[in-house]
Amino acid sequence: MKSNIKTKPTIYMIFGGTGDLAERKLIPALYNLFLEGYMPKEFAIIGLGRTDYTNESFIKNLLGGVNKFSRSGKADKDQWADFSSRISYLRTDVNNEGDYAKMEQVIDKYEAEWSEPPVIIHYLAVAPNFFPIIASNLAKMKSAGDAERTRVVIEKPFGRDLETAKELNALLRNIFDEKQIYRIDHYLGKETVQNMMAFRFANALFEPIWNRNFIEHVQISVTEDIGVEDRGGYYDGSGALRDMLQNHILQVLCLVAMEPPVNFDAEEVRNRKVDVLRAMRKFGPEEIRFNTVRGQYGEGWVKGEKVEGYRQEQGVNKESNTETFAAIKFFIDNWRWQNVPFYVRTGKRMHQKSSIISIQFKDVPHLIFPNNSSESWQQNRLIISIQPEMSIRLQVQAKRPGLDMTLNPVDMVFNYDGTYETDTPEAYETLLLDAMKGDQTLFMRGDQVETAWDLIMPVLESWEVKKSINFPNYSADSWGPEAAEALIAKDGFHWFTLPIKKSDKK
Template identity: 65%
Template sequence: MSSATDSIKSQATIFFIFGGTGDLTSRKLVPALYNLFVDGWMPDHFSIVAMGRTGFTDDQFREVLLKDINQFSRSGKPDQGKWEAFAKHVHFQVSDINDSKTYEEQSQRIATFKKEAGIDPNVIYYLAVAPRFFSTIAENISKHKLAVDATKSRIVIEKPFGHDLDSARKLNQLLGSVFSEQQIYRIDHYLGKETVQNILAFRFANSIFEPLWNRNYIDHVQISVTEQLGMGSRGGYYDDAGALRDMIQNHILQLLCLVAMEPPVSFEADKVRNCKVDVLHSMRKFNPEDIKKNAVRGQYSKGWIEGKEVVGYREEQGVNPQSNTETFAAIKFFVDNWRWHGVPFYLRTGKRMHQSSSVITIQFKDVPHMIFPSEAIEGWQQNRLIISIQPEMSVRLQVQAKRPGLDMTLNPVDMIFDYNGTYTGDTPEAYETLLLDTMLGDQTLFMRGDQVEAAWDLLMPILNAWAGKKSLSFPNYSADSWGPETAEALIAQDGFHWFTLPLKNAKK
């Protein structure tokens, strides 16, 4: 048994999930907690208390959760004995976040749980609610002295972490008035994905790559996160956010930080996060001329996806028919430090794209002198390291090799680390990793307040410029395409092209 397992087993924990009847709880949180329980990663003493206005009894709520786990758990329909053993730890509290009685009952539950467990428990407040409710909940937690012990009480909040730099600062100030930074877990599910975590392992556990990981050997970096899906029921939210806020400010900039960061002196949470913040502070700020040259926006029109006709963005439910919101964004960034000076980082994301995938491509510089004749190198391409996050989980190193035969003919081949081919068994969901880290008190994969603000500060000039000038070209790309032509021009002007990885098992 590992030391981490020993640690989690011995620490009693009580979860309060605000928004206990919401979609996030049913699809992600409870299935993740159940899988942790089945795999032996839950404390010996734990309690899960879902908070909501619906008048459920404990048994009624457990029946609802069983249906959710049947549908959404990676382990499938649960074993009856294991489900019953888990379900007895799950409770429902009818609550109103504006009512003091809600927090008084929480205090009573904590006292009762402490008596039963025989030790002071960790108390985790998970805010699976809209950001507009954060202040009410945080202020009431403070008012009722439910987070006095900074070593035991934690709060977990979901993105978005603010709508802009000003609101992010206000949110950080609000949370900081109740909790210390060590208690605040800003959760970004992307950072819990196995392949994302493997970026750190791949970079810093292998000596062969570090000498090459700089401007002397790397030509450029691409990070693409594309989706076939449209708005669904999120049109109202998305129309107030857009691709920059929804994806680049958090998910994609986090991936960039993992690729570009310096080696931390240790794997301690703040040592790692310090290095990530340093990357954001090193990134070149945008002036109006830079935005024209280095940032592209797009909005999709109607088209066909896998044989089905789909509407354009402005026809989606909840979207303004004259919307100026971007559903696609491509930006060229520079990290102005010694390691990366002059190396462009191209970031791209969009809705209703040809393929759903998340791929990081590091393209190395070409060989300094070509010794092979032209007829031997018809298929020549520069070496690439390709990290596929989803739907495939793999790391590919593309190199040149001689094709079998009597003549000297070179072609690219892939050296592949494939999760599915290397490991057996199910891969934990991102929320399982992040919830376990929350219980263990490990903030390595969570965003710190200064990191959130630095990301907003970097993007505010683009957000302000796009909000202040209506695009006359929208919509400018069709569904099932790779985005607007201007995005191709953005990277082509530097002599590159967007890389797409053929995926055998691509899915929405």
């Protein structure tokens, strides 16, 4: 497929080019963009790292990643040869100022050869502690001051609390304009997440009832069936609140709750997201106690095999107070959502890997049907599934075939697999293309990051100060701690889950 999107000549400078993210996500994404005609005619990918690679050994390693992780399958020999001819490796030490001069020389070389000055994207696929030193050294490069061409992409976590997020924002803003800074959250690049905007604002059907008058409550669940795997050391200093809730889940919540933007301009859309975060009710000490739940998984059985508890994982403190599960009830204090609860949860070693948004509508004001006709009655619900399936389903009541008036719930389903024949692009493909185009709609702005941190800081500080005496409090392959069920059950609701299809099981 040939794209009609025109992108300018581009240089991708990937810090951490020898790392896992580049191998599993970035290079496969750029290769798929190349196959589908989205890459410009003139482009270069420069891998930066400390490993002693040659160009040939570096490219060979990347080919292994593409063959293993690309949605398009193993690379075609000729197509890979064409793509990889634009890849090179530059051995660098991010602490060495002289190595940034080498990067500048590479950029100058392409500028002299190409038809027009390229867009320069510095992708920081490195640990967060390297962000400040890289940014400070980039500031010394002559190209850094070109706000129209030079961009920096920064992976999460963006700070580990409000103070460090502010410090990093201040450092970046001293070097770059805000329009040069792309704070990436890959969740926002997922196809179903993006479809939230289209679903809400391109259809006259839903927006009139998208408010407190018709919606009873909202749930957002992001659950994983795996443990921390080989990330125990990192995760023990992070936890579920930092790793998932502060960024991914709050960003999805903003898309559900935001006011209609005036247009699709990046700043207008991001303004509306920040409005949601600013309207969210902050927690006092008593609110934390009654509106939040934390958990940590213990040992258990998964697919017939016994698995270790969190505290037995490699790199984890044997008395760790880090949560692997978090559930919170939020309120948004504005006219649209006043007193509508937003329940969010995330956890590891859960029964199912899924990401689901469930919007439950209020019951009909008067039920005209006899009781025996509606034994399986349930309120209307809109379910947006991000994974394992990508679908949007509306649950309504309908008459069951037969002579009796018997009602039961039925699903009206829009399923990506059944509707479109083309493969769905990976989240990183969308985001890397947007970075080339200079479109920041799906990237977080500095004030958005800080406002999200400000919202959860009371919970974070409370959990860190008060050691949990009942960890671990849920077993592997469960739905989390009992307190999480109580959190929502006391309001008369229950956590919604989609049944696992056989095709979803490994």
